[in-house]
Amino acid sequence: MSYLERVRTQNPLIHNITNIVVAPFTANGLLALGASPFMAYAYEEVADVAKISGAVVLNIGTLDEKVVEAIRLAGQSANVNNVPVVLDPVGAGATPYRTETVQMLVRELRLTVLRGNVAEVSNVIGESWSIKGVDAGQGEGDRIGIAERAAQKLGCVVVITGREDVITDGQTTFLTSNGHVLLTQVTGAGCLLSSVIGAFAAIAKPGEDVLGSIVEALAFYGVAAEIAAERTADLGPGSFQIELLNQLAQVTPDVLAQRAQVRQIDGG
Numbered sequence: 001m002s003y004l005e006r007v008r009t010q011n012p013l014i015h016n017i018t019n020i021v022v023a024p025f026t027a028n029g030l031l032a033l034g035a036s037p038f039m040a041y042a043y044e045e046v047a048d049v050a051k052i053s054g055a056v057v058l059n060i061g062t063l064d065e066k067v068v069e070a071i072r073l074a075g076q077s078a079n080v081n082n083v084p085v086v087l088d089p090v091g092a093g094a095t096p097y098r099t100e101t102v103q104m105l106v107r108e109l110r111l112t113v114l115r116g117n118v119a120e121v122s123n124v125i126g127e128s129w130s131i132k133g134v135d136a137g138q139g140e141g142d143r144i145g146i147a148e149r150a151a152q153k154l155g156c157v158v159v160i161t162g163r164e165d166v167i168t169d170g171q172t173t174f175l176t177s178n179g180h181v182l183l184t185q186v187t188g189a190g191c192l193l194s195s196v197i198g199a200f201a202a203i204a205k206p207g208e209d210v211l212g213s214i215v216e217a218l219a220f221y222g223v224a225a226e227i228a229a230e231r232t233a234d235l236g237p238g239s240f241q242i243e244l245l246n247q248l249a250q251v252t253p254d255v256l257a258q259r260a261q262v263r264q265i266d267g268g
């Protein structure tokens, strides 16, 4: 059974502490995929929610003191209870507060996956790359090297997205080149992807290498975007956004296998 089928069969509960821009889109995207979203932020319950979830997805997009404390408590509970943790370091590098906060979180929490654009991941590990708000700036740096160094430093899978996505555990590295440029016109396309990654991390069996599942998540999301763009040609980002949700529900394991563009490169 493919990882995608497992997600749809097991319907994992995904605890999201995310930003105010993307919460409904993220919940709808997870439902379309076949996962079960739960947005919960209160100190009084985040540890309990994390404990019973298949994965916890932490996103600092509209952070403040209370959100950061909720993220810390949820992450700690997930770690104690062996629940996978995905961190989306939205805007790391844009302000000192964001950079210091994500650096504190990666010191205190054990991550399963870090997913961001190249600027965010660089800034998490103390390497600089320009960022304009939440969007990566232009740059000529070595995206594969940055991802591999981040994975080795943090001891987790690192995903750097863009036109081509890099997925690595620091030893083995994959590139996926599905996707569509319209994804850059939909706010929350990256945040939803981080939660989709959470759903694919949730169904990895105990002791199983999570990397293969995450690679499939990236190819799946990119294929859904490609078909959504084909179906809404000439209509623009609004129609594309809705069709992306439809395709998260409709892409089958067969279509995914036919269209996935995945290649492994030398890692480490």
Ligand code: ATP
Residues within 6 Å of the ligand: 116, 117, 134, 135, 136, 161, 162, 163, 164, 165, 178, 179, 180, 181, 182, 183, 184, 188, 189, 190, 191, 193, 221, 222
């Ligand atoms: P940013 O804020 O820099 O746009 P993000 O958090 O929105 O970052 P992206 O890097 O845009 O995240 O990745 C979200 C999805 O969009 C991924 O599936 C990625 O493969 C896809 N994507 C991003 N840019 C392109 C592109 N130019 N062409 C095709 N797919 C893309």
Ligand code: TZP
Residues within 6 Å of the ligand: 019, 021, 022, 061, 062, 090, 134, 186, 187, 188, 189, 190, 191, 192
């Ligand atoms: N501002 C703060 S969080 C956010 C914006 C626009 C959403 C970012 O979403 P993504 O997925 O990184 O485009």
Ligand code: MG
Residues within 6 Å of the ligand: 183, 184, 189, 190
């Ligand atoms: Mg984007």
Ligand code: MG
Residues within 6 Å of the ligand: 090, 091, 116, 117, 134, 190, 191
């Ligand atoms: Mg983002």
